[in-house]
Amino acid sequence: xxxxxxxxxxxxxxxxxxxxxxxxxxxxxxxxxxxxxxxxxxxxxxxxxxxxxxxxxxxxxxxxxxxxxxxxxxxxxxxxxxxxxxxxxxxxxxxxxxxxxxxxxxxxxxxxxxxxxxxxxxxxxxxxxxxxxxxxxxxx
Amino acid sequence: xxxxxxxxxxxxxxxxxxxxxxxxxxxxxxxxxxxxxxxxxxxxxxxxxxxxxxxxxxxxxxxxxxxxxxxxxxxxxxxxxxxxxxxxxxxxxxxxxxxxxxxxxxxxxxxxxxxxxxxxxxxxxxxxxxxxxxxxxxxx
DNA sequence: AATGAATTTTAGAATAATTCTAAACGGATA
DNA sequence: TATCCGTTTAGAATTATTCTAAAATTCATT
Numbered sequence: 001x002x003x004x005x006x007x008x009x010x011x012x013x014x015x016x017x018x019x020x021x022x023x024x025x026x027x028x029x030x031x032x033x034x035x036x037x038x039x040x041x042x043x044x045x046x047x048x049x050x051x052x053x054x055x056x057x058x059x060x061x062x063x064x065x066x067x068x069x070x071x072x073x074x075x076x077x078x079x080x081x082x083x084x085x086x087x088x089x090x091x092x093x094x095x096x097x098x099x100x101x102x103x104x105x106x107x108x109x110x111x112x113x114x115x116x117x118x119x120x121x122x123x124x125x126x127x128x129x130x131x132x133x134x135x136x137x138x139x140x
Numbered sequence: 141x142x143x144x145x146x147x148x149x150x151x152x153x154x155x156x157x158x159x160x161x162x163x164x165x166x167x168x169x170x171x172x173x174x175x176x177x178x179x180x181x182x183x184x185x186x187x188x189x190x191x192x193x194x195x196x197x198x199x200x201x202x203x204x205x206x207x208x209x210x211x212x213x214x215x216x217x218x219x220x221x222x223x224x225x226x227x228x229x230x231x232x233x234x235x236x237x238x239x240x241x242x243x244x245x246x247x248x249x250x251x252x253x254x255x256x257x258x259x260x261x262x263x264x265x266x267x268x269x270x271x272x273x274x275x276x277x278x279x280x
Numbered sequence: 281a282a283t284g285a286a287t288t289t290t291a292g293a294a295t296a297a298t299t300c301t302a303a304a305c306g307g308a309t310a
Numbered sequence: 311t312a313t314c315c316g317t318t319t320a321g322a323a324t325t326a327t328t329c330t331a332a333a334a335t336t337c338a339t340t
Binding site: 079081082083084085086087099101102108110111114115116117118119120121123124126127128129130131132133134135136137138139140 | 219221222223224225226227239241242248250251254255256257258259260261263264266267268269270271272273274275276277278279280
């Protein structure tokens, strides 16, 4: 096998991991390449695992869970909870919102400025607002 | 044992179930009494099961799941998904939002009018906006 | 290139939440 | 009261996720 940096996109994945302070292991590099190759994506651990396997990446499901959590902790991903019993990870870590297609379970980004929130309650004493999630649930 | 309607609150629970088209079984009545006795509440299947057991209501966890889903389908409850792997049910079915205390996993209602949303994107073609959920995540 | 310490990966077991199954039960109606 | 059909139940099954301890890999140092 050639070294990872022989391919153009590896540099990006490698840089990302380096900047995040994560050791660029073969598995993390492969996952980062899949996740950040194109635009914004939403994956579940299972979907990412299947996709990686499909690309002949040899790794275990536990590693996918580990990587998704590590990436999230280091700010490379954002976790979204929409439905009990299924977690989603979003490669778009900037502030934004979501459409959720209830029928299919798919997520779609909604630009931050297309939802205008002009008032919010104060945070209860001793607490700070960490994030405001807006989920626009869609049905036919 | 006295008949359920011998107690004042039973009438309310009974009525609720009747109106919703749900057979007022002993288990459903007991759960409805617990859920709707006071103001707005947020329960998990497990927490409601434990609470019912504590009150000497004899039922199984599966029944709690069944009842929560039946109640939700009939509009008596609203399901909220905040965290993967845990579902919450809210006795407040009117439109409103939530504070979510990440540390403790507790939910708190936020009045509809304390969050003013002055613009929303159009629903994608073929879809309708079913609901807009705003979750204000709190941390210290 | 070899060494070694620390981190990461892995398979499989363990745990947790939820759903399923099929039998027993109970509420509604005649 | 008899019957029908929805409901409850215990326990098994399923699904999602985390844990565990051993093996492998990375990275810094020789």
